[in-house]
Amino acid sequence: MIKFVVFICGAIVMSFEILGSRVLAPNFGSSVFVWGSLISVFLAGLSAGYYLGGRLADLDPSSRKLSLIIIAPGLLFLTFPLYSVPISEWIFMKDLGVRISPLLASFALFLVPSVFLGIVSPYTAKLLICSLHTSGKTIGTLYALSTFGSIIGTLITSFYLITLAGTNALIVGQGVLLIVLAIPLYFMNLSCRIEQTSSAGGGNIR
């Protein structure tokens, strides 16, 4: 289940990035500055998310907390159509130039959700590492799943989904998916046993 969540979160990050280009185009065009802004903001969000996720994972991680981490971007996606247009239009009206305008819009619209989605990978890694002997395998598997999810998310969105539904509907759909995923996580009550085993081991040495 946790692995599936990692896969889906990986897919949603990239799907959201593809859709982000459609969100920006009406007000900021499709110039190279728009793509540059979009990509760098997603990467900034993910790197902040990885860092924060690692810190949070050391503070008594549980699947219940993970579900809250996933619900946050889910709610942002659900309400995305309500705030994306006013924010984009406000930044357009400010007219800060062809570079700053799309960069600022990307920050406002895409940074927070990508931070939360970035948290997922290191957080789940900690949750799943129950044996230090196989931690490498666990982390490797999660990275692979997350990136494989990203590939699938990119392809499905750009090849297929945008013919089926509007950009806003797809983003709201991602929000629904995240929240649906978060519900079973909340009740799973999975927490990492690594603390207990390692402290028991420590006791033995002492």
Place this chain on the structure above:
Amino acid sequence: MKNIICVAVLFFAATQLKAFALEPSEKLLFEKNSLYQYIQVIEDTAKKERYVRNQKREYTQGGIYINAPEKLLFEFTQMGFVSLPFLDRDPQDVLFVGLGAGAMPKYFSKRYPEAMIDIAEIDADMLSVAQKYFYFKENERMKAHVEDGRLFVKRSKKKYDWIVLDAYQNDYIPFHLTTVEFLKEVKSRLKDGGVVVANITAPYRNKFFDSMVMTYKKAFPHLAIFKGKRSANFIFVATTGIRGKDKDTVEARAKKIQATRKFDIDLADYASRFEPSETYEWSGAKILTDDFAPVQLYQYQKSGAQ
């Protein structure tokens, strides 16, 4: 970290494609991967023609006769002028979205030297190619702006008599230049009685064509369509006004313009191909919006009409 691969693939897929093989009579004059496209300038030494195109022969963006660079080589550039008779006056302020080889603005400015011309072209390399290989020259009345067409229209404070939409990347129009929101922005930049003309490339007929007809109809009260004889191009002419123009009026005015402005193309013949948009309207087609506009995918899907 994981994004880097995806991003790199996406970012370069659009531009880093290889050139195709040339015909024996074709000579490569210039090629470049610009920020937006692969640009290739080819000279056909047998036909004595020069083209600018993207990856494929079908993605030709413009061209000239080497011995007569002031003439219009391609049917769609000639046919685009069929929209001038829809205007009751001489155009004073004109906007081109998409430059290509610059054939249409060059031809127009020669016949209407008094008009003020703006051109929005996203790709600075396309502008230098037009200048270097296609005799396109800016002057105090004709200015090219290196900017996304949608942004130029949205930011413009000016109003125009005649707006020409011909922005292409390979064989498709960037989606944000196809939507009803964009067309309404274009309409808001028109003076009273102003005219919009668009070059729509569509193998007859696909889902994209159907959607374009309905999207233009949604944004403008009147739409006339002209079908290319030698090419897969359609010319859409959209007007505001209370009443649309009928075929006879357009033909008569085309003859007059042809004589007074010394057009060396048969404007009246193009005008005689006038078809009301009802011929092509199909209510099953989806209107393209900023939210929903699968332009490239629709290009490959057969029309649902008939």
